[in-house]
Amino acid sequence: xxxxxxxxxxRSGARCGVLETAHGNIHTPIFMPVGTVGSVKGVYHCHLKExxxxxxxxxxxxHLYLRLGLDILRAAGGLHKFESWDRPILTxxxxxxxxxxxxxxxxxxxxxxxxxxxxxxRHIFTPENNVDTQRIIGADIMMxxxxxxxxxxxxxxxxxxxxxxxxxxERYAAHFAQTEPLYGYEQSFFxxxxxxxxxxxxxxxxxxxxEYASAGIAIGGLAVGEPTEKMYEMLELLNxxxxxxxxxxLMGVGTxxxxxxxxxxxxxxxxxxxxxxxGRNGMLFTWNGIMNMRNAKWENDFSELDPCGTxxxxxxxxKAYLRHLFIAGELxxxxxxxxxNLAFYLDVxxxxxxxxxxxxxxxxxxxxxxxxxARL
RNA sequence: GUGCGAUUAGUUCAGUUGGUAGAGCACCAGAUUGUGGUUCUGGGUGUCGUGGGUUCGAGCCCCACAUCGCACC
Numbered sequence: 001x002x003x004x005x006x007x008x009x010x011r012s013g014a015r016c017g018v019l020e021t022a023h024g025n026i027h028t029p030i031f032m033p034v035g036t037v038g039s040v041k042g043v044y045h046c047h048l049k050e051x052x053x054x055x056x057x058x059x060x061x062x063h064l065y066l067r068l069g070l071d072i073l074r075a076a077g078g079l080h081k082f083e084s085w086d087r088p089i090l091t092x093x094x095x096x097x098x099x100x101x102x103x104x105x106x107x108x109x110x111x112x113x114x115x116x117x118x119x120x121x122r123h124i125f126t127p128e129n130n131v132d133t134q135r136i137i138g139a140d141i142m143m144x145x146x147x148x149x150x151x152x153x154x155x156x157x158x159x160x161x162x163x164x165x166x167x168x169x170e171r172y173a174a175h176f177a178q179t180e181p182l183y184g185y186e187q188s189f190f191x192x193x194x195x196x197x198x199x200x201x202x203x204x205x206x207x208x209x210x211e212y213a214s215a216g217i218a219i220g221g222l223a224v225g226e227p228t229e230k231m232y233e234m235l236e237l238l239n240x241x242x243x244x245x246x247x248x249x250l251m252g253v254g255t256x257x258x259x260x261x262x263x264x265x266x267x268x269x270x271x272x273x274x275x276x277x278x279g280r281n282g283m284l285f286t287w288n289g290i291m292n293m294r295n296a297k298w299e300n301d302f303s304e305l306d307p308c309g310t311x312x313x314x315x316x317x318x319k320a321y322l323r324h325l326f327i328a329g330e331l332x333x334x335x336x337x338x339x340x341n342l343a344f345y346l347d348v349x350x351x352x353x354x355x356x357x358x359x360x361x362x363x364x365x366x367x368x369x370x371x372x373x374a375r376l
Numbered sequence: 377g378u379g380c381g382a383u384u385a386g387u388u389c390a391g392u393u394g395g396u397a398g399a400g401c402a403c404c405a406g407a408u409u410g411u412g413g414u415u416c417u418g419g420g421u422g423u424c425g426u427g428g429g430u431u432c433g434a435g436c437c438c439c440a441c442a443u444c445g446c447a448c449c
Contacts, residue, residue, distance in 0.1 A: 036411050038435075058410080096410045192410090223409045251411040253392065273411040280413060296404070327403090334413070 001140070001188035001215040003247040011362040013239045013266035016353050019215060020245050021140040023080070023088040024187035026055045028247060028268035029352050031259065031345045032090060034276060036060040036068050038083045041276055042335040043342065045085055051311050051339065053346045056087060056140075056272050061133055062094030062101070066116050066123075070136050078138030078183045090271070091139035093130050095192075096220075096252070099148040107147060107164060127172035134189075135182055142189040142220060143174045143251075149196045151226030158196035165194045166208050173212040190249060192220040197230045199237050204240045216247030216269070223253045231258075235265035242266070256285050256348050257369045263352050264364075264365055270349075275341030280334035282326050285344050289374030291336065298323040305336075311343035348372075 006016045019026040033040045033048065035057045040048060048054040054147050059079050076082035079089055095112070098105050102114035111126030127145050134142040145168050181187045191209035195201030209217055217239060222231045235250070235301040243249055250262050251268035259270055275285065284296040287308045291298070298319040305322060306314040313336045324332035351368075355361040 034411060041411075041413065060410080063411085068446070090410095092410045094410095100410090101412070143410075146410095218410085249410095254409045258409075272409050274409055275412075277411055280411095281406085281408080282413095292405085294405090303391065331413085 001186060003215045003245060005244050005355055008244070009356050009361045010359065012264040012365070014263045014365075015244070015266060015268060017247065017268060019268075020031065020254065021056075021088045021188075023086060023140055024055070024203055026088060026269075027353060028162075028184060029259075029263045029349045029356075030055055030269050031343075031349045032056050032058050032269060032271040033342050034058045034273050035083075037063045038079060040338070040342070042280070042331070042338045043276075044203045045083070047339060048085075048342070049087065049277060052088070052342045053310075053350070054342065057085065057089060057136060059089050059091045060094065060097065061091050061137065061143075062097035062125075064091075064137055065094065065133055066118055073138075074137050074182070078136070080138060080183075089138070089142040091134050091137050091143060092227055092251075093134070093143045094125055094144040094309040095143075095146045096148045098125065099150075109164070109167065111168075112145070112147070127168045127180070128175045129144045131172055131175045131179060131189075135179055138181070138183050138185075138187070140185075140187060141216070142176075142187055144169050144191045144212075146187060146192040146194055146220055148224060149194050149221045151197065151221070151224040151230070153196050155196075155198050155201070158194075158198055158201055159369055161196075162194050162201050162205055163242055164206070165192070167210065169212055176312045188215050190216045192218040192219045192251070194221045195234075196221060197226050197234060199234075202234055203241055205309075209244065210246075216249055217242060218249040218251050219267070220251045222250065223258070228258070232261055232265060235262060235267060239266035256345065256372050257357075259345070259348055260352060260365045260369055263349075263356075264362065267327065276338045277346045279337035279341040282333075282337065283341075284322075284337055285341055285372065286376075287344075287347075287368075287372060289372060289376040291376045293319070293322050293333075294326050295323070305340060305343075309340060309343065310347050311340050313339045314343075 002020045004018050008015050017028045033054050098112050098114045101117045105114040111124050113124045115122055130145040146165045147161050149158050176189055177252040179321040191212045193205045193209045247268045253270055254272050282292055284291040284293055286306045301319040304315050305317050305319055322336055355364040
């Protein structure tokens with residue numbers, strides 16, 4: 001796997017690049033739709049490719065391990081074949097899910113002991129078995145096992161948490177080097193920079209993680225309760241620390257405005273449940289602002305969903321129709337909203353790429369952030 | 377026709393010894409950041425079937441009427 005920087009913006013940290021994988025090239029900056037359990041909820045794979053323009057999607061180790069199981073994944077020949085997706089897949093390690101979902105968890109030097117949120121059964125993720133599991137899934141990009149430190153943690157807690165993440169990373173990298181891909185194509189892994197909102201810890205974490213980074217590196221533990229300004233500060237701090245030849249992945253972020261601000265601070269890759277989860281609950285992101293489709297004001301608005309939208313749903317259906325579907329509790333509502341939001345997110349990063357290439361990204365970004373954060 | 381029961385928010389219902397009304401759902405808003413097809417927060421939207429009566433005061437007690445349900449002729 002190889003990352004090539006194509007262009008760097010003169011007035012901001014924004015960059016364009018190409019990440020070459022066994023399942024095709026990824027043009028950065030990029031947004032990666034989240035497909036936790038082997039599907040981007042409510043969206044056909046052919047729509048992801050042709051209508052939305054997704055170049056890579058996510059899977060989740062925690063959910064696939066608990067819900068599907070390793071035997072079936074292995075028998076299926078890996079996640080690509082199982083879910084019929086021939087472009088790249090990135091899998092999260094499950095460290096975040098243990099932090100956000102498991103009712104009981106215990107972090108030990110050995111690994112992370114947790115109970116399933118589904119049936120309460122006990123499990124352990126170690127760096128070693130986490131590598132093995134992501135090998136079985138067959139992700140193009142595997143994520144290191146880390147502890148996602150809460151945004152409001154004390155320096156003392158963050159210090160200890162980082163030490164654990166660092167030791168897990170060392171073992172993860174060692175085991176990765178000793179194992180082979182199972183399905184005949186290259187897999188790569190990204191280490192994760194933690195350190196909460198503390199500059200000294202973030203820099204230390206970055207320097208340590210860089211020792212294990214090949215094509216790319218991830219920034220984790222942000223957008224987990226800390227103020228957005230703190231997140232931007234951390235990105236500004238890390239931007240000069242990470243070499244230009246590494247792809248930078250900001251995990252779990254965010255709103256369309258977060259994407260543009262992240263790109264301006266040197267981030268190349270994003271993923272977030274927001275376009276799909278919030279979409280399923282009626283929120284639409286557009287170039288003209290944010291709409292809550294459940295609002296009564298759309299009841300008699302028969303104009304097309306989004307005049308500026310790139311998806312077919314934007315022109316096939318009206319605002320009043322989508323509101324009706326949401327109020328009626330129709331599955332189709334979530335499908336249309338997810339399709340629209342993902343198409344918009346991918347359009348945002350495509351437009352960002354275009355403006356970086358053309359050299360006017362910084363100005364365009366400032367104007368655009370104002371526009372897309374309006375409430376309609 | 378007679379007897380009994382019911383009638384309170386959009387809906388299903390609660391409402392104490394009489395002190396001008398509450399809950400669930402729905403509805404109206406807001407939140408949601410490495411997805412549990414969610415979850416959380418806020419908002420009561422009312423001619424208490426109608427008309428009289430008793431009372432300082434009636435959703436509640438009394439009378440009549442209306443409508444619905446059940447039972448019996």
